[in-house]
Amino acid sequence: MSIDLSQFFEVFFEESFEGLDAMEAELLNLIPGEEDLETINTIFRAAHSIKGGSGTFGFNSVSDFTHVLETLLDQIREGKRELTAEHVNLLLKSVDCLRELLRGLQAEQEPNLEEAIALRIKFEQILGLNQAEKNKLEVTASPAQLALNTYQIDFKPHHHLFKTGNEPLYMISELAELGDLETQAFHNEIPDITDLSADDCFLSWRFFLNTAKDENAIREIFEWVEDDADLTIALCGGLFADDDAQVTAPDVVAETSNSTPVPAAVNVAVVKPIKKDTVVKASTPAAESISIRVGIDKVDSLINMVGELVITQAMLSQIGQQEITEATIASLQEGLTQLAHNTRDLQENVMRIRMLPISFVFSRFPRLVRDISQKLNKQVELKLLGEQTELDKTVMEKISDPMVHLVRNSLDHGLETVEQRLAAGKDPVGTVTLNAFHQGGNIVIEIMDDGQGLNTVKIKQKAVANGLVSDADELDDDEINELIFMPGFSTADEVSDISGRGVGMDVVRRNIQSLNGSVEVSSAAGVGSTFIIRLPLTLAILDGQLVRVAKHTYIIPLISIVESLQIDISKVSRVGKDLDVLRLRDEYIPILRLYSIFNHQGAIETLDKTLLVVVESDNQKIGLLVDDLLSQQQVVIKSLEANYQKVDGVSGATILGDGRVSLIVDISGLIKLSGLRKPGSQELIIESQANLEAS
Incomplete structure (x- = not known):
């Protein structure tokens, strides 16, 4: 009887990646000359497990490479060899190499062995220096000594x-x-x-x-x-x-x-060992996590909620079989209330299943900070706060890359060199802090550094040179700092492999906005910078404001809403052919007519008889003209693109309690659709500002 080992492949890959994460974390804790034996043993056990598993499944490129790794670790833990900084760096590179080998196998690709071969040669050189006498003995040993x-x-x-x-x-x-x-x-x-x-x-x-x-x-x-x-x-x-x-x-x-x-x-x-790497059939890309580990307490809670739901359903079923009287109607209303309560509890418990501590994201940054600080010759301490703050698994997977870019910028542009910090009277060791916490229905992630801060003079000069703003524009420091999120903007004097390629910060903001989140920056010269990311806890559920436009109901994300108000017609000015602008305190808000954008008939068109919902995206405020404000509620988001097709200005859809489909407004998409980001649109608003002030 033969066993199909492929059924165990994904479990092997998951456990191997976890083992590599454990190896990396422990290697970063190693200080040559002060290493802890248990730490070495932990690293050795992880390598040993990966070697054994890969050998079992015929992944010989992995098992062969891990064997030489294991040999070095074994010598160190037995006291036969002293740990050096070179060993740590080499072992960390080996962790990266093993990740790539495993990802290639998981994605049904032939593994690229170039890096593995180069690293293995280095390991063998290190080991060979200590084994010369042993090799000599093996060569001169008698046939009897070498017998099987x-x-x-x-x-x-x-x-x-x-x-x-x-x-x-x-x-x-x-x-x-x-x-x-x-x-x-x-x-x-x-x-x-x-x-x-x-x-x-x-x-x-x-x-x-x-x-x-x-x-x-x-x-x-x-x-x-x-x-x-x-x-x-x-x-x-x-x-x-x-x-x-x-x-x-x-x-x-x-x-x-x-x-x-x-x-x-x-x-x-x-x-017998398999002599060729097995090709793995993977149904999903290797970079994406395909499973999730859930604490037994969450599973038990979920089972209890299902039990309560079954009891309520049985009660309602029994009521439905009785003659309708005032008593049964009262019991039915009570049962429906209980059903709503059970459904809400069940929803919350199901969502908890997908929640993971953000430490899964934070754990990749100690290695990143170590490598980049060595390359830049800077001394950096990384502080991680709020690691147990929970976030939806899907959001977590997509926020990792934007965070990496922000941390790299803090290390490259934010923190000074040791000489510069000493000259400024600072601690020679710079600090980068990652902090996460819950705020309302959102999670807030802060990326802080105690570096030199953003150079507002240089930022404005670059923006003027790139034609993003005019030299005559009067901008405060916060407005200047926001310019770094504009496409193609960079203050780097030369391109490096760390940052300064003229792309990135606009992509960071766009990726965060695709998660219905926002990012902003605050900075003080000589003190440091802080990037603040705000995200919904989950992408499956949205807190929304229902609004009516003609006979249609739309949903505006609450996170985007600044305020709602009735329009004072005396503060409205017409700009160009069809753009109205409202003067709201010290700001000028362009007014977008949703009925016009979505081509609806029968909506209220008179400004002073409608309501304006002021929303913000990309640090730009606009007003959405609606007929009426309805209720606020949580809605389950359904992908419009997956079920129909992509619609500009719409991020998704949901089904309301009456069975009707309601579209969720994409604020950033609306701004783009309206043309407010086209060249010349800012000049129109400035023109409106001048007209209103003159009147």
Whole structure:
């Protein structure tokens, strides 16, 4: 009987990526000369697990590369070699290399071995310097010393082995790497089907291994399960039987203590390492997480909520079978109230399932800060605050890249060199702080540095040179700082591989806005800068304001709304042919008529008989003309593009309580659709401002 190992591929990849994350985190904590043995052991165990798993599934490019990694780590943890900064840097590069190898295999691509080969050569050079004498001894050893030995290995796992996360298949594959291996499996302890548990192990094995390795090499494979299994290793005489023959165990020449009798064999299998990388079929891109781990408390809560819902449904069903009276109507209303309560609780608990601590995003930044600070020759301390703040998994996956760009900018442009900080009377070690916290129904992420702050003079000069603003424009510091989010803007004097390519900050803002979020910056010269990202907790549900336009209902995201008001016609000025502008306190707000944009008939067109909803996007305020304000409510977002087609000015749709479909307004898309971002549109508003002030 053959087992399709491909069913375990995704579990292997997930566990391997988690192992690499653990390796990276522990490597960043290592200080040469002050390393902790347990930290080294943690790194070694992660590498050892990846090596074993990759060997089992035939991913030899990964297992071969990890083997040399493991050898160096083993020497360090046994005190045979001192840890150096070079070792740490090399091991960190190896983590990156392994990630790329695994991602390639997961995406059904042939792995690119160029980097792996280069790193392996470096490892072998390091190891070779210490093993010269050992190699010399191996070359001059007599044939008797290099003779192969045959071992009988009896392996009987305790029933709870699977629950510890260990897999015998991995160990069998590692044994096969030591030499020629034959395997016998015993299943006489498997109970009746009524007593069978998929979580328990009822199998045991007897192996015959022909190898040049010693017993310690064999025991090392089973070191993770020594407390969860009975293991006997004996040196045997004789050789293997033919591949297809029933194996009779050779006479035992020497045997270890605490031997456990093993029943007669019922099957024989020859296990040999696969010599070629297996191609993996992946249904989703490797970069995207395809599963989520959920705490048992969340699952228990969800089960309880479903139970309450079932009880309420049974109560309503019973009421429906009774004669309709005032009493039954009262009971029905009470049941419907309870149903609404249960549904709301169930919704909240289901959403909690997708919530993960933002530490999953923050964990990638210690490595990023370390690498970039070394490249820039700057001393940087990274502080992480609010790591347990929870965020929807989908939002978390999409916010990572914008955060990386902002942190890179803080390191490159924000923080000064050691010499510059000392000259300014600052601590030579700069600080970058990532902070996350909940605020209302949103999550706020702050990226702060104590560097030199944004250079407003240089920013304005660049903006004028690029034609983004006029030299005559009077802009305060906040308005100047906002210019860095304009497309193609950069203050870098020369292009580097860290930042300064003239793209980025506008993409950061656009990506954050695609998540229905916003980003803003505050800065003080010589003190530092702070970028503030505001995001909804989830992309599945939106807090919205329902508005009526003609006979249609639209939803405006509450996060975008500044205020709603009735229009004072005396403060409205016409600009150009069809653009009205409202003077609101010290600002001038362009008025967009939704009925005109979406081509609706029958809407109220007289300005002083309508309502204006002032919204903000990209640091630009506009007013949306609507007939009436309806209720505020949470709505479930449905993709319009996936179910119909992309519609400009609309970000999605939802189904209202009466069954009607309502469209969700995309504020940024509306501004673009209206032409307010076209060349000359700002001049029209400035012209309106002059007209109103003159009147």
